[in-house]
Amino acid sequence: MPKGFDVAIIGAGPAGSSLAIRLATQGYKIALIEEQRFPRDKLCGEFISPECINHFQELGISERIKFHGGAFLQETVFYSPSGVAFSVPSSWFGGVAFGLSRAIMDNELLRRAIELKIDVLTETHITDFSFSRNRIERLTLKRKEQLEEIKASIFVDATGRRRYVIKKLKQIKGVPEAKRKEKRLVAFKAHLLGAKPSEETCEIYFYDGGYGGLSSIENGLCNLCFIVREDQARVFGGDALRLMREVVCSNGRAKMTLKNAEIVSTWHSTTLQSFGYSSPADAENLFAVGDAAAFVDPFTGSGILIALESSKLLSQVIREYGISTDLTSLKRAYMQACRAKFDRRFRYCSLLRFFAFSSPLFVELAAFLFSKSPQLWLKSIAQLTRAS
Ligand SMILES: Cc1cc2nc3c(=O)[nH]c(=O)nc-3n(C[C@H](O)[C@H](O)[C@H](O)COP(=O)(O)OP(=O)(O)OC[C@H]3O[C@@H](n4cnc5c(N)ncnc54)[C@H](O)[C@@H]3O)c2cc1C
Known part of the structure; x- marks a missing residue:
């Protein structure tokens, strides 16, 4: 029997882990699936913009982040x-x-998710999807040479610029990715x-x-x-x-x-x-957060912030709409919230780039x-x- 979850999040970067923490505190049963072993290094400028600190407070990790003795950057x-x-x-x-190095920051988010009793599956690879009636039904996972299946009402691609789930689904459906x-x-x-x-x-x-x-x-x-x-x-x-x-x-x-x-x-x-918004997910119950949804030019130092913000938006929309009814409305509300928050930002950033x-x-x-x-x-x- 596949194990059942409300939400399965794939990718434990700042977008995936923060979404897992927010949804778990709303009472949802979450699986967080990550292919790497943590702590892991990450290509990044490691500039954590000031607005992230409020997110860390809400996520319950601000003291731990400070504890690691990162550098204050005044300008x-x-x-x-x-x-x-x-x-x-x-x-x-x-x-x-x-x-602060991403190895530390991302690991603190993951530790918090584990504390909240979220099913955190690291070193876990997706080997198969079951897809029907425009919905992802199940994922087959490989972990320590063992195969297991999980089901969820909602799946979230938080795999960063790789957009693993969205791309795999496009392959399955034979939809070409838009060329940039x-x-x-x-x-x-x-x-x-x-x-x-x-x-x-x-x-x-x-x-x-x-x-x-x-x-x-x-x-x-x-x-x-x-x-x-x-x-x-x-x-x-x-x-x-x-x-x-x-x-x-x-x-x-x-x-x-x-x-x-x-x-x-x-x-x-x-x-x-590619920079800016990516093509949307091709399944009714698949959402994207962080870089999987949109990638901002690194010199703005705001990619981590957008990852945290997009997850917060999705958690707020889920709180408002729930996950058991009409996912089309949920999706529309999330897209609108993202557009309202990020559209102008992406326009200016692409001009600067x-x-x-x-x-x-x-x-x-x-x-x-x-x-x-x-x-x-x-x-x-x-x-x-x-x-x-
Ligand atoms: C050159 C460069 C410099 C940057 N500098 C900064 C900066 O200084 N400040 C800043 O705020 N932002 C910066 N960014 C942007 C920032 O790194 C990203 O916006 C941020 O990491 C996005 O977080 P995320 O959680 O969406 O994705 P990621 O951090 O990429 O996390 C995705 C996670 O998904 C996992 N994953 C991938 N595929 C799978 C799979 N198939 N199954 C399971 N897990 C999977 C990965 O292992 C990873 O842990 C920079 C980006 C670049 C490219």
Whole structure:
């Protein structure tokens, strides 16, 4: 007999785990399925924007997050290729930002889910779907070489940009994924010792082809995460260290702060292609949260926030509509809530991304204007990346 749940959530990143916690506290029976073993590292700038702290409080993990001794980040300073700088204080987003490795943050969310007696299945792989009348009926899972089946009223794809469940379902139904036109980018990240960003500052370096972010995290380490065009990555044979030295450090400020940096973790890399909303899930009882629903440009430092916010929206809609009746209305209400919260934000972010990647000359000009512009003006632009 398959084990039955109200909601089965696939993926235990911030979106999946936070949704599991919120729904469990509303009394729902939840399965949280994750293919990796935690704690696990994650490619990310590891900049936790100030608004996330309220979510952590609601989720019951704010004290634990602080306990790990991450870094307080009072401002983000953006450096153009030639070194023109402008600063965006974290207080414009309602407090202080935080630098902490994703291995720790995501693990604390997962620990909280386990405490709430949620069925957390890590190192678990989906091997099959049973799908009928436009609904997912069951999942077959493989865990420690054992197969098991689970049923749920609602399934949630929280597998990040991979969108595993949504894509699998499209394959089953023979629906092609919409092709995106954006250029392919490649992102890299590692932890460093001996890098020297300014105190309590996240630094963003622009260079031809992309940008990189450096900020302190726990244990005296720094996190470096950078993005280059795919053709640049190819020229250096995908060698992250050479890309750091030759592409990222073509920015004078990065060259200074990374001069004595030593890599103390493995490099992680991933390709990026699409930003903004993704095509919706093709089943009445399948929902998406976090990056699986929409991906925001990393330099806004708000991906984790959107993951937490989208989960909160879904939990609120579920509280209002319940899960036993008309899922079409539930889905419509969730889509409307997402549109109302994120539409403007994504529009502004895609505009900023267009300019950031258009030409180094334009980045220079924009940095010059921002560095000279009145604070109020810059503040309004920065806050548009969080607009509702
Ligand atoms: C280069 C880069 C830098 C970034 N920097 C920042 C930053 O500094 N600050 C910020 O706020 N955001 C940043 N982001 C965005 C942020 O990382 C994401 O928005 C956030 O991780 C989304 O959370 P999520 O839970 O939706 O997905 P994820 O964090 O990707 O979690 C998905 C989970 O699903 C699991 N999973 C995947 N497939 C399966 C499967 N088939 N079965 C079971 N489990 C599965 C994965 O193992 C993972 O644990 C950055 C993103 C990139 C690409």
